[in-house]
Amino acid sequence: MNTRHALIVILIDSDPRPNARRRGCRSLRQRGAHRVGRTGWRRRDRSTVRSFVVLAFLNNLYAGGHMGRSITAIAAFLFCGLAKAGTLATFDAPGAVGGTYPYGINPAGEITGYYCDVVTCHGFLRAPGGIITTFDAPSAVGGTYPYGIDPAGQVTGYYCDAVTCHGFLRHKRGTLTAFDVPGAAYTAVFGINASGTITGVWYDANFVHNYGFLRAPDGTFTTFDLPGSVIQNLSGIINSAGAITGYYFDAHSLVHSFVRDPDGTLTTFDAPDVCHTGNGTFAQGINPAGFIVGTYYDSGCQDFHGFMRSPDGTFTTIDFPGAAVSGAEAINPEGAISGSYFSTSGGFFGFLRSPDGVFASYAASVEDRSINPGEAITGSYVDSSGEIHGYLWTPRGRDE
DSSP states (O other), X not given: OOOOOOOOXXXXXXXXXXXXSOHHHHHHXXXXXHHHHHHHHHTTTTOOGGGHXXXXXXXXXHXXXXXXXXXXXXXXTTTSXXXXXXXXXXXXXXXXXXXXXXEEEOTTOOEEEEEEOSSOEEEEEEOTTSOEEEEOOTTOXXXXXXXXXXXXXXXXXXXXXXXXXXXXXXXXXXXXXXXXXXXXXXXXXXXXXXXXXXXXXXXXXXXXOEEEEEEOTTSOEEEEOOTTOSEEEEEEEEOTTSOEEEEEEOTTSOEEEEEEOTTSOEXXXXXXXXXXXXXXXXXXXXXXXXXXEEEXXXXXXXXXXXXXXXXXXXXXXXXXXXXXXXXXXXXXXXXXXXXXXXXXXXXXXXXXXOTTSOEEEEOOOSSOOEEXXXXXXXXXXXXXXXXXXXXXXXXXXXXX
């Protein structure tokens, strides 16, 4: 199966001064737009459907008139403002010419993800001090794609050989164990928790339907399906207790979210104020206490909002103050939330919402972000030449 993983999240940080977006930024948008778009969409042919949520987010912004320019133009806005209340460290994996894409960060600050060269994509692990180790799964001619990392430094993801894709677990010392869900024609892995339980999705032989799975530390598999689902996505967000969250598409292409409790109980849910004719509710992250964050399309079918769902099912809307559109992406154990918003004055921005509800902007990103207990955030950004790099943003006073 050859599905496309889109360039999905494009954020900038801002300077509140009226003249912060100077002529240099305007020319940057003109110079970088075309190349950014081609790079972002072309380099990702082997990845899976994990990132439909923000792609839908952006597509509907076009329809709603919130974005007068293309994704490529927004990408070229990056870094025209000043980073606030934190330190930005940028990095590239050795040999990266097609971009560096961080996806996971653990409590120690180790970051994993992948980078692409002119041939394929490879895995990397970045130590807290900045040293980057690259790796490939055996026979990974179609690329190696790490997504999750646990507190011990074990990395999980999937790789593609000449025929299909398989899951892997890379142990702390660098040895790699490959695996497939029994009966799967395609296995894609996205998450791992502190106990070493792995989760993701798998496709049957017809590639018509996909299912969720868990792989226990002893290698035992448990699979699950959601009633009424056509495509199940993002079954890779797992907390320390073993609860999984994600979302799925029904037969009418509407999106609903779910949480699977450690005992196997499946609960589906929608935001109370959700649109019933398009898009829906996209769960994106879960913390150890069971608080879930994500994005929903409102009942007016016009705008997206972030949300937090408590373990008892209570919803709280998470909107950056004054924003036209907001979305929540990840939540850490203390309840700090990272996400993005679209300003009424134009442009995407990242935000960090502290557990006490205080918002702050943070540095730019073009990919899914991950936040650790220290509120360090990792992701990718696009420079003025349209090249994609990794970054680590650390709150002031917690620099690496």
